[in-house]
Amino acid sequence: MKTTTVPERLAANRFEIDEDESHIEVDQELCRTTGTGKAIIAVCPAGVYSEQDGEILVDYAACLECGTCLAVAAPGALKWRYPRGGFGVSFREG
Amino acid sequence: MTASTQDAGEPEVDFDVVVVGSGPAGSVAAYRLAQAGLSVVLIERGEAPGSKNLSGGVLYGRVLDEVFPGFADEAPVERRITRHVTTFLTPDSSVGIDYAGRALAEPVNAVTVLRARFDPWLAGKAEEAGVFLMPGVRVDSLLTETGPDGATRVVGVQAGDDQLRARVVVAADGVNSFLARSIGLRRKEPTNHMAVGVKAVVKLPRGVIEDRFGVTGDEGAAHAIVGDCTLGIGGGGFLYTNTESLSLGVVLRLDDLVRSGRTAIEVFEHYSQHPGLAHYLRDGEIVEYGSHLVAEGGLAMVGEVATGGLVVVGEAAGLTINSGLTVRGMDLAIGSAIAASDAVAEAVAAGDVSAAGLAGYRRRLDASFVMQDMRTYAKAPAFLERTGMYGAYGELAASIFEGVFTLDGTPRKHLTKVAWEAFRRSPVRARQLVSDGWAGVKAL
Numbered sequence: 140m141k142t143t144t145v146p147e148r149l150a151a152n153r154f155e156i157d158e159d160e161s162h163i164e165v166d167q168e169l170c171r172t173t174g175t176g177k178a179i180i181a182v183c184p185a186g187v188y189s190e191q192d193g194e195i196l197v198d199y200a201a202c203l204e205c206g207t208c209l210a211v212a213a214p215g216a217l218k219w220r221y222p223r224g225g226f227g228v229s230f231r232e233g
Numbered sequence: 234m235t236a237s238t239q240d241a242g243e244p245e246v247d248f249d250v251v252v253v254g255s256g257p258a259g260s261v262a263a264y265r266l267a268q269a270g271l272s273v274v275l276i277e278r279g280e281a282p283g284s285k286n287l288s289g290g291v292l293y294g295r296v297l298d299e300v301f302p303g304f305a306d307e308a309p310v311e312r313r314i315t316r317h318v319t320t321f322l323t324p325d326s327s328v329g330i331d332y333a334g335r336a337l338a339e340p341v342n343a344v345t346v347l348r349a350r351f352d353p354w355l356a357g358k359a360e361e362a363g364v365f366l367m368p369g370v371r372v373d374s375l376l377t378e379t380g381p382d383g384a385t386r387v388v389g390v391q392a393g394d395d396q397l398r399a400r401v402v403v404a405a406d407g408v409n410s411f412l413a414r415s416i417g418l419r420r421k422e423p424t425n426h427m428a429v430g431v432k433a434v435v436k437l438p439r440g441v442i443e444d445r446f447g448v449t450g451d452e453g454a455a456h457a458i459v460g461d462c463t464l465g466i467g468g469g470g471f472l473y474t475n476t477e478s479l480s481l482g483v484v485l486r487l488d489d490l491v492r493s494g495r496t497a498i499e500v501f502e503h504y505s506q507h508p509g510l511a512h513y514l515r516d517g518e519i520v521e522y523g524s525h526l527v528a529e530g531g532l533a534m535v536g537e538v539a540t541g542g543l544v545v546v547g548e549a550a551g552l553t554i555n556s557g558l559t560v561r562g563m564d565l566a567i568g569s570a571i572a573a574s575d576a577v578a579e580a581v582a583a584g585d586v587s588a589a590g591l592a593g594y595r596r597r598l599d600a601s602f603v604m605q606d607m608r609t610y611a612k613a614p615a616f617l618e619r620t621g622m623y624g625a626y627g628e629l630a631a632s633i634f635e636g637v638f639t640l641d642g643t644p645r646k647h648l649t650k651v652a653w654e655a656f657r658r659s660p661v662r663a664r665q666l667v668s669d670g671w672a673g674v675k676a677l
């Protein structure tokens with residue numbers, strides 16, 4: 140099988156992007172001090188999180204909605220919920 | 234319904250029951266409650282049932298067959314699993330155990346499903362029974378009130394600006410279990426109780442799949458893979474056959490993943506490019522990439538499943554079993570939905586939906602195969618946290634077989650001698666092997 144990158148794999152999916160509202164918010168300070176920033180970058184299968192100049196960037200449109208980031212986050216470091224009804228990833232296979 | 238048509242003192246409700254989530258737990262609960270004559274709304278945040286759901290896809294079907302006899306002939310199932318292969322991978326070798334048996338085919342034991350196709354069928358069954366399906370709606374919170382007895386009880390749900398009131402809410406909202414957590418029935422789980430599944434659906438022609446996996450017609454194979462596929466991280470890989478695609482994925486325990494310093498993406502890519510799998514995947518095309526959490530805490534994760542006006546079913550209640558070689562959740566979700574719907578119908582009929590009135594759910598669940606199996610596998614999570622499983626044992630098995638099959642001109646030795654020498658070279662110690670072996674026998 141051909142090697143693929145995450146963006147290539149995500150491009151095969153269907154997403155209904157919520158242009159008005161992100162379902163993810165990070166607390167930059169807590170992400171730094173608790174190590175949550177590094178952990179969420181490592182565990183996210185969609186590469187939603189990245190770091191630039193010590194800040195965590197969030198590409199919420201790529202989110203696969205598993206909740207793994209929230210499961211490893213320190214209390215208060217991450218606000219994560221499901222996107223509004225009908226928005227986000229829409230699996231055709233599953 | 235208006236208050237005036239109801240008995241004095243009964244609250245005004247929009248539906249008898251609100252079910253949140255149209256996975257297997259929610260759809261089966263809704264179906265059975267409607268069959269019992271109750272008015273039911275089934276709310277799903279995805280644009281359609283199944284559009285948010287992902288699993289490995291092996292559904293152990295006996296329990297669903299009780300609800301819908303002969304379902305496998307009617308539902309959009311992919312293949313009937315007649316072959317289970319277990320493979321220990323090392324970076325450059327693999328040792329496998331291949332079990333193929335007619336007993337797996339008749340009656341149907343397990344089928345593969347793709348959730349975006351299967352879940353709509355199941356929700357459709359509920360609709361046919363009179364359930365009102367509301368897709369594209371995210372429930373934001375539970376509505377609660379203090380009852381006459383001073384206890385807090387759930388009286389409905391809030392979705393955006395809308396409120397829906399019901400006698401009972403069924404939380405079938407899956408592994409993240411936000412609703413049960415919001416009223417303290419569940420906690421945030423420690424990371425060794427959770428794993429992330431990363432999966433791709435790989436398209437291949439039907440005939441190619443049958444040739445490569447040694448199956449014909451609508452038969453299929455389920456491969457469980459351990460060892461180097463997860464780079465030593467607790468968890469494993471799966472490779473299941475669908476009609477015209479493969480479900481390829483890894484499951485990684487979160488405590489170990491974080492500790493490893495590796496990324497989930499890196500492990501998935503290592504796995505999907507592993508030389509041990511290349512001949513199955515050659516020329517395949519990834520048509521979807523997804524991820525989902527799996528509850529892995531086993532019995533230790535199952536807490537309170539009911540309170541006043543609320544029952545929690547399926548993975549929202551922590552009901553999954555990872556035995557190392559199989560992940561089971563869909564059949565347990567359906568089993569819990571059966572127990573919960575019977576108890577809810579009984580409680581509504583008796584006019585008592587307090588925690589005490591709904592306690593029949595836990596009793597039924599405890600007596601069912603769901604909790605019996607959860608108890609049987611109670612030691613599995615701790616066993617699977619033993620590290621030998623994911624590296625050294627695969628290496629040991631591989632080096633034994635290397636000794637048996639490599640005819641390099643040196644005189645042959647008996648298998649026991651080959652095994653003993655391989656064992657001496659391996660980092661696995663006798664004491665650990667005996668202790669893990671014994672723990673494994675007891676846990677699995």
Ligand SMILES: Cc1cc2nc3c(=O)[nH]c(=O)nc-3n(C[C@H](O)[C@H](O)[C@H](O)COP(=O)(O)OP(=O)(O)OC[C@H]3O[C@@H](n4cnc5c(N)ncnc54)[C@H](O)[C@@H]3O)c2cc1C
Nearest residue numbers: 254256257258278288289290291372407430547548562563
């Ligand atoms: C990688 C992986 C492999 C697996 N392999 C297998 C396998 O081979 N066999 C097996 O039996 N099990 C397997 N499982 C487990 C199985 O998928 C789950 O246990 C099962 O789907 C649980 O069913 P459920 O109905 O409880 O929850 P789900 O199927 O998760 O359904 C929950 C539903 O609720 C909806 N929802 C959630 N929150 C809200 C809200 N606030 N408002 C409205 N709707 C909401 C969701 O969109 C979803 O439709 C696997 C899981 C993973 C991740």
